[in-house]
Amino acid sequence: MATAQIFPFEIPRNEKENYFRMHLLLEHATDVLRDVLRTQLKAAYPGLFDPSKTDKLFDVLDNLQVKHTLLLLKNRKVRNSSQMKLLYPSGTPSTTVTTQDLDITLAVVLLRNITNLNPHAKWENPPASDTSIEANIGRVKTYRNQLSHGQRLGITDTAFQAEFNALKQVLLSLSPIYTSDDYDKLLIVPLDAKDFRAKFDRLCASGAVPVYRQRVAIVGPYGVGKTHLVKRLLQEEYDEETDAYTPGVKIYRHRCIVHKDGRSCWVRGKDDPEDHLVQHMVIGIQNPDAFRRVDQVDEEPPVKSRKVEKVIYSNTRESETAETASFKIFHPDLVQKIKSVARGEPVDPEKQITIWDFGGQDVYYTTHQTFLSEQNIYLLVFRLDVNLDTKIPVYRGEKTVKEFIVYWLNSIHMHTVRKSKEKKSVIPHVLIIGTHKDKLASEVAADEILGQLLDYLEDKQELAEHVYRCFAISNLADVEEFDEIKSEIEHLCGYSRDREAGRQMHPVRWFQLELDLAKKSEERPIIYIKELRDMARLVGIRDAELDEMFIPYHHHLGDVLHFKVDGLENIVILDPQWLADLFSAIMTPPVSKSGKDRLDYLKRSLEKGELNEEVFDVYLQKEKMTDMKNEVIQLMEHFDLMLDISKSVQNPMLPSGKRKFVVPCMLKSNDLVKYRPPEKAREISLFISFPHGFFPPGLFHRLIIRLLRKYKPYHCVNGIPDVGFDHASFRLEDKTSVLHLFTAEKDIELVITNAAGPPKPHVYFNTRQTVENELSYLQKTYCPRMHFGHYIRVNHGKIPIEAETVLEKDVICVCVENAEVPIDLRPYRVWFSGEEAVKKAPLVARMRLSESNSVNHEQGRTEEKEKGLPHNQSLETASAQTSSTY
Structure with a gap:
């Protein structure tokens, strides 16, 4: 592609050949380690393995101790799943695998763990003595890692001679299957030009470089100084007029540079030529057309469309001159830095921090949930000079400062993926930051x-487990x-000099695709997945790697957005800032x-829950994107x-040709009195409750949207469904019954009338x-931590119930205000069984025990115990328990 021409130099051919000949030597090294493994297995498992008879590993792999050892290695992630499938397909030892099927990595794992060799010896970085x-064996693996996963794509003659001879001597000491002459022949074997170019290109594309990237999200109510804090962290000027209000989300991309003395600085990365080149420096040291040819040398067939191929090559040639000319502005030190990488010399990789500044107005919160990720580090900001119990006016009513903080902790907790068992701490981490410290009397x-x-x-x-640390600051203080705060963020990112947690190895080909997508986003913020796959294949990325690795990684970072929701799996958003601005x-x-x-003027009806298609027309015309209206509405x-x-x-x-949306x-505003069902119908209402005490309002609104696709609304006003912010009513399948939904902070009430x-x-x-x-669909898509259970109303509270209990038991007893209350469960069976309920007894669910029944106290205690409800359990305690989760 065109970017291969960015650098005005190319690796000399002799250095490329040296690099390739070292790979030929490593192919011999693989054979040597296989031979060593055969020798060691014969000694360790006499009678189970004899290479003179068979090279198959079945009997060794079927050994109980071997299986136990290899399983432990898998759990410790010493072995990966593909290696497991090779040795134990379907969980049983392979009947066909031989030592010839093992690569260097797997051969070394077996040598170290299931033979008589000392697993605790100095395998890594042994002394010369x-x-x-x-x-x-460790030296062979080190050579292989340095060559296959390193950053260099050429080797100087001096370095090649020393490395070739050193590795040759190691191989001669390990096995006699090759002689010194056999190895020396690799120095003079002719390299067919076509074959050499194809294999070299493949090696380039399969190389890997270290990457450090992290997203930081700043959240909290409006007017607390979030944007001011961002500007101070980035050492940029804060403008009282332009920066005082953040509409939606603002994204800042910066590089974090950690100096040798531990100090760091954050430098704006967007449109920075040096950042642009350093991040992709490995690409420029390849052949000018290396990545264009990857699809021709890989095992997967190239893109078949000649038309597409022609357009790509045409664009490449047209842009090469401009890019090459622009290189003249770069500092000679940068050119030297890139050349150093080409020669395998150590160069610190760039470390990127992307800050997402979320607008504080609560009208944005439903759309904010789209951008929350477990990969983020969160800064939750509030004002120290405002009492925690002070109520702040919001779009709908008011919230206290404490309620705002809990709301955001709940949102972060519910909308991000649960931590894995292997991790010791809860993720994502949250730093709570109190601003306006200068307004207080003292520290x-x-x-x-x-x-x-x-x-x-x-x-x-x-929620508290997410809080990593608290800070008290003044945005007017010295730097x-x-x-x-910056040091703590860098520590959590793994960017500090004493941590490597944030380091990942990425294939070189990923950088090429990233750069291509960055250019593409300047033309169009959305592309279809088919077009992305075509672009990926041209740089050697197969569909499986794209779908399972590249896209999920960049989605979590927020560089691109791809949602596997209904039809959205066919759309990739290349510019998240565009989506935030759209929302x-x-x-x-x-x-x-x-x-x-x-x-x-057109958005005035939004407060009534209505939106006209003309809003999209006006906005997209202003943005010169009218051709994308259908995609935007679909999104x-x-x-x-x-x-x-x-x-x-x-x-x-509808009377107009333009569409309308709810x-x-x-x-x-809501008019609950207008649609509230009679109290009689609410006697057997069912509550779907959320045991963590939080049900995101945005999720209830999404539930309404999805139910409107299945049920007719109970009322319409001018053709628009008449639903409320916290309630909705629908006509059901029998056309006479009506479902009423009401939501509060912790639950949804279901009432059916007829x-x-x-x-x-x-x-x-x-x-x-x-x-x-x-709800289960929405939970899986938006709130992976959310789970819910069933509750019923008792007096002025609620108790949890399970479907099995309702279907199997007629009555349960609970303790309310120091008195036992029998609850008749039979009326609630209709919610859990489609069959006709048994003949109902009179409803006594809310009756207290009469004095005459007090003599049966002990008997009631026994029944209570059998039904699994502790004696003297209060109604409030029962309400806090969860009956079932999904």
């Missing part, structure tokens, strides 16, 4: 406020005030209601942020299943 078999006052906040979080253990422009209420701005529908009325079950005939997350008479049992059962199926 150590000439043991273990040390020499002691700041410490007291942070202490009060941590005390408040004590009974919210799963040293922010160095400690901000379309899904937020008008700045002014004067009507002077056309876009604001927002697939996020379940809105619904085209014509796609709902209601499907009314947007529940933007509703501001003006013609009691609803049939199957209506309850089918409705519950439909709602829970949609």
Whole structure:
């Protein structure tokens, strides 16, 4: 591709040949290690392995001790899954695998762990005086790693002579299968030009370089100084006019440079020529057309479309001159740095930090959830000079400072993936930062406020575990005030000099595709996955590697976005800032209601949960992207942020040719009295509750959208479903029953009414299943940590129940206000069974035990024990328990 011409130099041919001949020597080294393994296995397993009879490893692999050892290695990640499948396909020893099927890595693993060699010897970096078999095997592996996974793609004559002779002597000491003359022939064997070029290109594409990248998300309520904090961390000027308000999300890309003395600085990376080149420096030292030829030498067939290929080559030639000319502006030190990498000399890799500054207005929160990731490090910001119990006005009502902090901790916890068992600490990490310290009387006052906040979080253990550290700062302080925060971020990223946690090895070909996608994003912020696959194949990346490794890695970082949701799997967003700006422009209420701005005028109906198609027309025309309107609308529908009325079950005939959308997350006022069902119907209502005490409002709005695709709304106003911010009603399958949904902070209440008479049992059962199926889908897609259970109302509280208990038991007893209360479960069976319920007894679910029944206290205690509910359990304690999870 064109980027291969960026650098005005090329590796000399003799250095390329040296590099290739060392690979030929390593092929011989693989044979040597296989021979050593055969010798060692024969000695360790007499009767089980005899290479003079068979080279198959079945009998050795079937040995119980060997299987146990290799399984432990897999659990410790010494062996990977592909190696496991080679040795133990389907979990049983392979009947066909031989030593000839083993590469250097796997041969060394077996030599070290299942033979008589000392596994604790100096296998890595042995001293020159150590000439043991273990040390020499380790040297072979080191040579192989340096050549195959290193950064160099050429070897000077002096270095080649020394390395070739050193490795040759090691191989001669390990096995006699090759003589010194056999190895020396590799120095003069002719290299066919075509074969050499093809193999060299493949080696280039398979090389790997170290990468350090991390995303930092800054969240919190509005007006607390989040953007000011970002500017201070980056040592940039803060503008009171332009920076005071953050619409949606603002993304900053920076490089973190750690100096030898431990100091660091963060330098803006976007559009920085040096950053652009250093990040892709390995690419430029290859043949000018190396990556164009990868698809011709790889095992996967190249892109078949001649038309596509012609366009790519044409674009390459047109852009080469400009890029080569622009190289003149770069400093000679940079050129020398790139040449150093080419020769295998150590150069510190770049370390990237991307900061996402989330707008604090709560109207953005539903769209923010799209960008939350377990890979982030979070900075949760609040004001120290505002009392933790002070209520802050928001789009809908008000929240206290503490409630805002808990809301964000809940969002981070619920919208990110649960940590694996191997990890010792909860991820993602959160740094809580209190600003405006200068407004307080003393440093002691700041410490007291942070202490009060941590005390408040004590009974919210799963949320508190995310908190890594707290800071008290003033955004007006000297730069040293922010160095400690930066150091903590670098430590968590693995960027500090004493940690390597953030280091990953990436194939060289990934850098080429990243650069191609960066250029593509300047033309179009969205592309289809087919086009991305075509681009990937041209640089040697197969579909499986793209889908399972490249895309997920960059999605977690936020460099590109790819959501495997309904039809979104066919779309890749190359510019996340574009998506954030789109959400901000379309899904937020008008700045002014004067009507002077056309876009604001069209968005006036958002407070009623309505959105007109003309909003997209005006915005996309301003952005010169009118051709992408259908993709944009599809994108927002697939996020379940809105619904085209014509796609709902209601499907009314609208008077205008333009589409209308319902947007529940933007509703501001509600009229619950208007649609509240009679209390009689609520006697057997079912609660779907969330034991962590948090159900994201955005998830309820997405649930409404999904249910509107299945049920007709109970009411419509001018063809628009009449739903509320925290409630919705739907007509059910029998056309006479109505489902009412109400949500509070912790649960959803399901109530079914029917003006013609009691609803049939199957209506309850089918409705519950439909709602829970949609919730389970949303949980998997947006809130992986969320799980829910069933509750029923008792007096003024709720208790958990399980489906099995409701179906198997008629009555359970709970203790309320020091008195035992029998709960008749039979009326609730309709929610869990589609069959006709057994003849119901009179409803006594909310009756207290009469004095005459007190003589049966001991008997009730026994029954209580049998039903699994502890005696004297309070209603509040019962409500805190979870009955079932999904």
